Amino acid sequence: MSASQPAFYNDLAVTLDTAWNLLEQGARDRHAPFHALSVASVDQAGNPRQRTMILRHVDRELRTLRFHSDQRSPKFEQISNRPAISVSHYSAEHKLELRLFGKGRFHLGDDIAARAWLSMRDLSRVCYRSPKAPSEPIDSPDDYLDPSKLVVTSDDAIAQRNFCVLIIHVEELDWIYLDHRGNRRARFRWGGNDVASPLPQSQWLQH
Ligand SMILES: Cc1cc2nc3c(=O)[nH]c(=O)nc-3n(C[C@H](O)[C@H](O)[C@H](O)COP(=O)(O)O)c2cc1C
Structure with missing residues (x-):
């Protein structure tokens, strides 16, 4: 007997809600x-660069994701110059791929960075004290x-000076759920930086 359909299977609003819940x-x-x-x-040079980062905080109202990093790492300059960002992950457990697209902005030495720094454990702060920069030969x-x-x-x-926060403002979310009864793909698009319009353009897509 096959398992019952998940609540999001044919429902765009529940699909989006589930994506935020998982994030x-x-x-x-x-x-x-x-x-x-x-x-x-x-x-x-216009080439894509990917790296794994730990998701630290999600604000679904503001549609932001927060990550921590070292301002000496190459991504700092890349994203500061060209803020276009894509985030992705496939969960085999959920048979679900999420992809998010938007703009990234680094925070360094401001209130956002200071609050994040205070929320961390000393164990996590050590990464930013290394005299060698990330990616340094x-x-x-x-x-x-x-x-x-x-x-x-x-x-x-010194560690605090190296520490920075990356905030990604999500403009589009793409969902692919794999299911033997039929896969489900959905896309949610918000208008640019318009935080005031929380309702996205929602669309089922062919996988
Ligand atoms: C499991 C894992 C988690 C990581 N988390 C972070 C992170 O939260 N922030 C970060 O800057 N780098 C993190 N890294 C290191 C990056 O993947 C990357 O190697 C490093 O930041 C240099 O990236 P860049 O050369 O693109 O700047 C992580 C690596 C792994 C394997």
């Missing part, structure tokens, strides 16, 4: 499927500096 769960729970996401940007694998050996507290000025 919120991903930010809350490090074991959740949508915790580590692939974030793509465009480099100076090293001569041998042994030259790798293990940040977990460092001790960093919230008042560490």
